[in-house]
């Protein structure tokens with residue numbers, strides 16, 4: 001968790017296969033509040 005005004009970065013390896021991958025925030029109740037997105041691998 002970050003505080004107000006703080007920043008950080010995350011590095012990860014994307015899947016080998018092109019496509020669209022859903023990701024979600026797993027913090028309690030955040031997914032239900034719409035904190036989710038789509039990762040596009042080209």
Ligand SMILES: [Cu+2]
Pocket residue numbers: 025026027030031035
């Ligand atoms: Cu969240």
